[in-house]
Amino acid sequence: MRRYLWGRAWQSALTLLLATVVVFIGVRALPGDPALALAGEDRSPEALVAIRQKYGLDQSVLVQFWTFLGNAVRGDLGTSIRTGQPVRDMLATALPVTVELSLIAIVIATLLGVGAGVVAAVRRGRPAEWVANAFALLGLSVPHFWLGLVAILYLSVATGLFPASGFVPLGDGVVDNLYHLVLPALILGTGLAAVIMRQTRSSMLDALSTDFVRTAEAKGLKPRVVVTRHALRNSLIVVVTIVGLQLGGLISGAVVTEQIFGLPGFGKLTIDAVFQRDYPVIQAVVLVTATSYIVINFVVDLLYSVIDPRVRVSGEAA
């Protein structure tokens, strides 16, 4: 097991290094010079030289890469070319926003999706199922940005129910924080809710036609108890898997949602950095994303073997 762990750790480190190299070269291959983008009016040759010097852009890519790597290993991700702030601080403020947004979106999507899925399965062939299906189709096909704009127009501008945009950090008040996040999370969660609804519906239909449900009904249990305690419980296993699989999609959806609702999250940070050719921020974002993916994969692989003893990790004596 220990050998396996070491092997995986080395593999992960190598993957991370490769990702960093690709991004490092990739952003520098893009047309557009960060010094130029930053210099603005004072585009005198001296100003450009000063900016390039300050951010080490005048050195060879190899030297830049080595410096970046050395600093990154020590936990220093550099300074943003655009804002002059330490990249680490920028990540520290942006990450919690996206994580919170995604978590709320998952909760909303699960509640909506499971609810609608159960209704659709139980009320099969009736108007309720038709309505639930229509919503699912809508949730899957309508793009986030459009839905976001419509929501702002009707739920913020016309009725004033929700703030049109903006973000209040959790530390400044939980209620205010949630109030600002509910609408974007709802929009972000629509796609996921639709997927969950469809999955719940089909699993429920399967479950409802099984012997144990028939047995439960025959025992004379109330329909509500049959549905929730017996059928739904057994259907949820698949739903949980789906939610897990959709997490990645949620993060990418967050990029668009954050932009519309002006949330200072990870997605917005990334987009801003790319447009400004803010190399240090782009590199850091990729590094963090790659690391989290690698860690998640690693943990999942380990968990499999824990959950299902039939899954053996290679390298271990059988």
Place this chain on the structure above:
Amino acid sequence: MSRHPLPRRRTAPSPTAPSATSTSTDGPTAAPASGGRPRLALPLTALAAVTALALGACSAVTPTTGSGSGGSGTAGAAAGPGGDTFGEPVSADQVKQGGTLVMALSAEPDQLDPALSRSLYSRYVFHAMCQKLYDVDEKAQIVPQLATALPTTSSDGLTVTIPVREGVKFADGTAFDAAAVKASIDRELTLKTSARRSELGPITTVEAPDATKVVITLSKPFAPLVAALTDRAGMIVSPTQADKLGEDFATAPVCVGPFKFSKRVPQNSIELVKDPNYYDAKNVHLDAITYRIITDASIRAANLRSGDVQVADSLSAQDVPTLQQQSNLTVLSSQSLGYQGLTVNIGNVNGVGSPTGTIDRPEAKDAKVRQALELAIDRKGLVKVIFNDLATVACSPISPSTQFTSEAAQTCTEHDPAKAKALLQEAGVSTPVQIPMITSNNPDSLRLAQALQSMVKEGGFDLQIKPVEYATLLDQQDRGEFSLLQLGWSGRIDPDANITNFVGTGGSQNVAGYSSKTVDDLLAQAREEQDVAKRRDLYGKVVEQLHQDDPLIYLYRQRNLTGVSNTVKGVQVFPDGVIRVGASGLAK
């Protein structure tokens, strides 16, 4: 210092392609405003544009501007030159004391350090917390702010003396005096990454002989100096704080102003609170100002309508008609000092600033072809169709709202496609003349490009539109990798800052690779000339020569469109484009 295509500030073209945010440098900023609406078919828009032109029809929208009558939203706002609505100052009995004003910013300000800042948006924030030696008023005239009077210049133009206020304190409680002014200007001249050095001109020394007098010595006379002191170069920072933080001053800036820096949440907001040390604190009504960054124009408009923000900058010309119908809002509209135009690559073969070369293209080789291109453009039609008349025709870099305007500076070439064709024939080129044009890839820039494309066809030109992403556009223009380019400039008070860099030989933004001894000589004279009337004549002559050579074809001047909720009073926009909320208050 912003060159940019279309309206001044960049905003996200659409939520899916939110280009803007990031690129809020003062540099060429790409575009504008029409925010997040999904654009169905650009060709359709172009078609509509052509049809509208052909019919001589204009949009049914009432402009905010125009002979002072204005649209519905302008009622009660002070009208400036050209039907501008700058907003009105507030009197104490109109407002409540206290409260927080929330202003939506179309892009994130960069470093909040007057010496390093390069973005337009930081100027909005600075206005409330960093006062300057001089300010501009509604008529684009220079007025003292931390100085007590306009400077006196020695007869040889080499010594400029500025009297400064007494009894003023920085937000950190330290004293503001001539020595602080000297320290601040010295800092701007010596910081390695200073963005101010070139604006300040040929300064040799700055001295503070006593607490109320600053003496600046120049190696050559430099008329634009005072105008530079009305912007960031003239903002005086606390020497104590500057010494303590150095290049990190932006993390906790300290200046003299009605408000002081409180906190900044990156990408999200900047908060200022009332400064009790401010010398005129009794006339400050608000407790705090929050600037919220909302990059998408339509989302900004939505926030304004929902009441989440009270002020929003850079409205889209597309949103203005709807906003004007809101009874609880006012749209302030004022002409900017900048311009939007087309730059022809005449000789930029080795990158901007390098010696020019020869380009083997008809529009680069022959001024007649460029003149024909100008004749083929119907500026009035452009302004009407693309901007609902919320922009004005421009034929020169001299804004008609400044004291440097003259008849010569405002002469326009009338739209005449027949004459354009005749000129092309004279030049002996085969028509249609194909010219690739690079432009920013946001919806408004594309709309403009397509309208231009259909317009100049009649004059014998075939424009091929090459939309590129903004940072790439900057790169290509400086490298000289273009034939024709659509960009603009946000404008400065002094004409020198709007002309010399762009058309002077070797100018830092002379991406056309244009070089004319006549123009260079006139510009050098105007720079050293202290007499306004004489400078006016010199700039008129510059414009005449530019019309002959047409390295830059000026198209239109964008307007500063600012949305203000009626729940606040005293919000003003001045000709420098900076929205002033520091003196405002919540309505009673």
